[in-house]
Amino acid sequence: MKQKYFAMVAFFITAFAFSQGTITGTVMDGETNSPLPGASIVVEGTSNGTSTDFDGNFTIEVTESTGNLVVSYIGFVTQKVPFTGAGAIDQITLQPDAEELEGVIVTGIQDIAKDRETPVAVSTVMASEIQEKIGSQELPEILKATPSIYATKTGGGFGDGRINVRGFDSRNTAIMINGIPVNDMENGRVFWSNWAGLSDVTTAMQVQRGLGSSKLAISSVGGTINIITKSTEQEAGGTVAFGGGNDGYLKTTVSYNTGKSDKGFAASILLGRTAGDGYIQGTKFEGFNYFIGLGYEASDRSNWQFVLTGAPQVHNQRTSSFFNVATLDDHLEYGARYNYNGGSLNGEEFGWRRNFYHKPIASLTWEYKLNDKSTLSSSAYASFGRGGGTGDIGVGPGFGFASSSRYRIPETGQVDYDLISRFNSGEAVTFYDGNEYQVDPTNGEQIITSFGDGLIRRASMNSHNWFGLIANLNTQINEKWSWDVGVDLRTYKGIHYRRVDNLLGADGYFDDDDINNPDHIVRADGAIASDFGSIVNIFKSIDDEEKIDYYNDGLVRWLGAFGQLEYTDGTVSAFLQGGISQQGFKRIDYFNYLDSDPLQETDYENLLGGNIKGGMNFNLNEANNVFFNAGYYSKQPLFDAVYLNFVNELNPDLTNEKILGLEAGYGINLGDFRAKLNIYRTSWKDRFVDISIETPDGDEGVANINGVEQIHTGLELEANYRASDVVQFRGMLSLGNWEYAGNPTGTAFDDERNVIDSEVTLFLDDVKVGDAAQFTTNLEMIVRPLENLKLSANLYNASRLFAQINASDFDSADNQGSLRLPSYTLMDFGAYYKFNFGGSSQLSIAANLNNAFDTEYIAESLTNTFAGSGDTTFRGLNTRNKVFFGFGRTFNVSVRYSF
Numbered sequence: 025m026k027q028k029y030f031a032m033v034a035f036f037i038t039a040f041a042f043s044q045g046t047i048t049g050t051v052m053d054g055e056t057n058s059p060l061p062g063a064s065i066v067v068e069g070t071s072n073g074t075s076t077d078f079d080g081n082f083t084i085e086v087t088e089s090t091g092n093l094v095v096s097y098i099g100f101v102t103q104k105v106p107f108t109g110a111g112a113i114d115q116i117t118l119q120p121d122a123e124e125l126e127g128v129i130v131t132g133i134q135d136i137a138k139d140r141e142t143p144v145a146v147s148t149v150m151a152s153e154i155q156e157k158i159g160s161q162e163l164p165e166i167l168k169a170t171p172s173i174y175a176t177k178t179g180g181g182f183g184d185g186r187i188n189v190r191g192f193d194s195r196n197t198a199i200m201i202n203g204i205p206v207n208d209m210e211n212g213r214v215f216w217s218n219w220a221g222l223s224d225v226t227t228a229m230q231v232q233r234g235l236g237s238s239k240l241a242i243s244s245v246g247g248t249i250n251i252i253t254k255s256t257e258q259e260a261g262g263t264v265a266f267g268g269g270n271d272g273y274l275k276t277t278v279s280y281n282t283g284k285s286d287k288g289f290a291a292s293i294l295l296g297r298t299a300g301d302g303y304i305q306g307t308k309f310e311g312f313n314y315f316i317g318l319g320y321e322a323s324d325r326s327n328w329q330f331v332l333t334g335a336p337q338v339h340n341q342r343t344s345s346f347f348n349v350a351t352l353d354d355h356l357e358y359g360a361r362y363n364y365n366g367g368s369l370n371g372e373e374f375g376w377r378r379n380f381y382h383k384p385i386a387s388l389t390w391e392y393k394l395n396d397k398s399t400l401s402s403s404a405y406a407s408f409g410r411g412g413g414t415g416d417i418g419v420g421p422g423f424g425f426a427s428s429s430r431y432r433i434p435e436t437g438q439v440d441y442d443l444i445s446r447f448n449s450g451e452a453v454t455f456y457d458g459n460e461y462q463v464d465p466t467n468g469e470q471i472i473t474s475f476g477d478g479l480i481r482r483a484s485m486n487s488h489n490w491f492g493l494i495a496n497l498n499t500q501i502n503e504k505w506s507w508d509v510g511v512d513l514r515t516y517k518g519i520h521y522r523r524v525d526n527l528l529g530a531d532g533y534f535d536d537d538d539i540n541n542p543d544h545i546v547r548a549d550g551a552i553a554s555d556f557g558s559i560v561n562i563f564k565s566i567d568d569e570e571k572i573d574y575y576n577d578g579l580v581r582w583l584g585a586f587g588q589l590e591y592t593d594g595t596v597s598a599f600l601q602g603g604i605s606q607q608g609f610k611r612i613d614y615f616n617y618l619d620s621d622p623l624q625e626t627d628y629e630n631l632l633g634g635n636i637k638g639g640m641n642f643n644l645n646e647a648n649n650v651f652f653n654a655g656y657y658s659k660q661p662l663f664d665a666v667y668l669n670f671v672n673e674l675n676p677d678l679t680n681e682k683i684l685g686l687e688a689g690y691g692i693n694l695g696d697f698r699a700k701l702n703i704y705r706t707s708w709k710d711r712f713v714d715i716s717i718e719t720p721d722g723d724e725g726v727a728n729i730n731g732v733e734q735i736h737t738g739l740e741l742e743a744n745y746r747a748s749d750v751v752q753f754r755g756m757l758s759l760g761n762w763e764y765a766g767n768p769t770g771t772a773f774d775d776e777r778n779v780i781d782s783e784v785t786l787f788l789d790d791v792k793v794g795d796a797a798q799f800t801t802n803l804e805m806i807v808r809p810l811e812n813l814k815l816s817a818n819l820y821n822a823s824r825l826f827a828q829i830n831a832s833d834f835d836s837a838d839n840q841g842s843l844r845l846p847s848y849t850l851m852d853f854g855a856y857y858k859f860n861f862g863g864s865s866q867l868s869i870a871a872n873l874n875n876a877f878d879t880e881y882i883a884e885s886l887t888n889t890f891a892g893s894g895d896t897t898f899r900g901l902n903t904r905n906k907v908f909f910g911f912g913r914t915f916n917v918s919v920r921y922s923f
Contacts, residue, residue, distance in 0.1 A: 384408060881909065
């Protein structure tokens with residue numbers, strides 16, 4: 025009896041102990057290996073729950089001896105973690121909410137900002153969202169739901185999209201892939217067609233607005249976009265994906281990952297093809313993409329990663345040239361899909377504008393732990409760009425240029441290339457102005473010249489060879505302090521020339537621009553078609569190509585060093601960093617100078633620049649944090665500001681651009697509700713521009729203007745609210761005030777460098793900066809009615825959008841400022857569903873309907889022409905403006921099988 029009594033007492037004591045049990049643990053982000061503050065912890069089947077603190081730690085009381093903890097966080101896969109009794113449990117790692125998490129190794133050169141720690145304004149888009157929404161869109165468009173981002177399709181062709189951050193275009197926004205800068209080292213531009221397959225291999229895309237946390241002394245005036253690709257560190261398996269959409273869009277990709285072997289080796293490969301007719305008339309395209317990743321973990325201290333990726337593509341364009349863009353009136357007459365350059369030749373689609381490019385990039389990254397405190401990360405890379413874009417050259421009958429209506433079919437507005445070909449061949453042709461034209465042969469041949477006798481298509485080649493090395497040494501001094509020091513070394517050669525693409529029926533093209541070969545005629549055997557064959561072999565010599573119009577090389581070398589001191593104690597985190605760089609610019613001109621002339625090749629013009637910036641984040645409590653940062657850049661000007669007038673003429677007034685950035689922010693994280701608020705001010709001084717002028721006396725020349733200043737201020741808000749397990753809301757608002765300051769002056773010269781006007785003034789004070797919407801909002805509702813079904817509706821608005829301004833429009837005080845374009849609102853819908861077949865096999869389907877209500881809107885204008893008395897207008901705009909309409913309703917569906 026006593027034994028039974030003691031057994032019952034022991035049972036009740038044990039039960040009571042379990043009823044008072046305490047479980048502790050830590051929840052981590054599986055992507056960045058950092059704590060997840062605000063993660064929800066609930067005992068399954070009860071309302072008993074808690075959330076993690078800002079270190080990812082939690083404590084929860086349980087009343088059962090066994091059960092499951094349900095661990096969830098917005099944007100991450102929910103986990104059920106079993107427990108048995110009280111005490112500490114193993115670390116819980118949540119993975120981003122994607123049907124297949126792409127492996128990623130974040131190294132010391134990638135500068136990934138961490139929420140509630142890195143004191144910068146940052147937004148991150150994960151692979152899951154890209155896979156669900158990308159469809160037939162371009163990678164920059166995925167970011168339009170991010171504050172202060174404006175993305176458009178510009179020329180309307182495959183890969184012709186562009187992006188602005190806080191009112192700054194790609195020339196002043198740093199774009200990086202795995203921490204490697206990819207902005208062109210001469211002009212700073214990024215052409216997204218060169219990276220058309222990047223969305224297929226992107227693990228995460230992070231936007232750091234403002235000066236950002238990158239250690240490199242790069243031109244991140246507007247911000248930094250860092251794209252992290254997949255790596256070899258993932259489980260064995262593969263995917264097959266198919267996608268289709270409007271206007272013949274078709275995309276196919278296959279990939280396979282070997283997984284890491286017992287000896288530490290791993291490989292990943294992806295191949296893809298995309299093709300279609302294009303939404304805009306005459307923009308047929310075809311592109312391929314490839315990704316090869318090889319990894320080797322030599323030991324716990326040493327890891328190697330080799331990546332090769334590229335995307336050769338050819339696509340026709342609506343164009344982005346000021347001279348060859350349709351007016352608003354043309355668009356209204358022929359529709360928003362109208363292509364001013366479109367037409368056909370011999371029954372095949374043909375246009376003046378065609379882009380063809382192949383820019384593979386290869387990198388070898390090594391991360392080595394020197395000891396328990398120090399890690400060396402380095403990446404050597406090489407990029408070879410081959411290709412360019414086509415356009416017209418020559419003058420047609422009656423001294424008409426390629427934009428003349430005499431070549432266009434009145435009913436469609438399309439260019440009649442067969443008619444031009446007949447004229448070029450010497451046939452008497454009646455054009456659409458009702459006149460008959462015929463040219464007399466030259467020595468029995470029909471030879472086109474740049475100043476008359478016909479029109480041909482030329483190709484402007486912009487190839488390059490680029491090599492670089494980035495190395496960073498990180499040392500953890502103690503639990504709170506760490507420092508970094510590193511180097512950034514680059515060498516670049518840009519190769520620029522034109523060649524004949526299509527003679528359009530002529531026997532040859534005469535060119536006298538090469539001073540070393542003044543009577544040069546290119547015949548049919550010297551023409552090179554702008555297709556895949558001309559870009560696939562990136563090592564093919566160009567020496568035998570017959571060049572016209574111009575031929576020069578631009579050389580840039582970059583020597584940079586950087587350092588950073590960082591402090592964090594869980595409550596306060598701060599950093600102070602500085603960088604210095606020397607850029608050397610050199611120009612070689614093979615056409616304007618004799619081969620024997622020492623002026624054909626300049627010396628390097630070396631310019632010193634650098635930056636210093638710092639910031640601090642303070643976690644007020646588990647939910648609230650504030651931060652601020654400030655930075656100053658002394659930035660070298662772009663190549664065209666160093667050498668003037670497209671010759672080896674050094675700018676005598678070279679001045680570094682000065683950028684001062686100030687920013688502050690507040691964040692709140694309540695688990696199911698998160699929000700960020702930022703305010704900023706960026707001053708960009710001492711910019712250089714040149715404009716063509718004509719004096720009152722009729723003298724023509726170029727004015728070189730230094731001291732142009734822009735001031736960008738603004739407010740940004742983004743929020744994420746999970747109303748329930750079914751409904752989630754995400755939204756953003758950005759309000760900017762971007763304008764010029766002051767009225768800079770300069771001196772005008774004629775072609776002989778004679779001063780024709782000693783003081784030319786640009787009246788820019790208070791003029792709004794154009795080319796990007798200064799007020800944008802986005803509201804998305806996500807509904808998960810079933811476990812594997814996700815539906816979304818997205819409402820986007822853009823307003824306070826101003827036209828691009830041309831400096832020459834502001835050479836008098838009576839200008840009307842910037843032309844404001846109409847606001848617009850777009851609605852998108854999406855659906856995503858996945859089928860699980862057991863194990864790692866699953867099938868996912870994504871469908872998107874963009875601009876669902878087929879809203880007609882103007883995305884940008886290249887001109888700043890106000891309406892006057894008697895002018896024809898459309899929505900208040902002078903119809904003589906050259907504009908791009910945005911895309912109407914489009915759709916896409918994709919199917920992805922993972923195994």
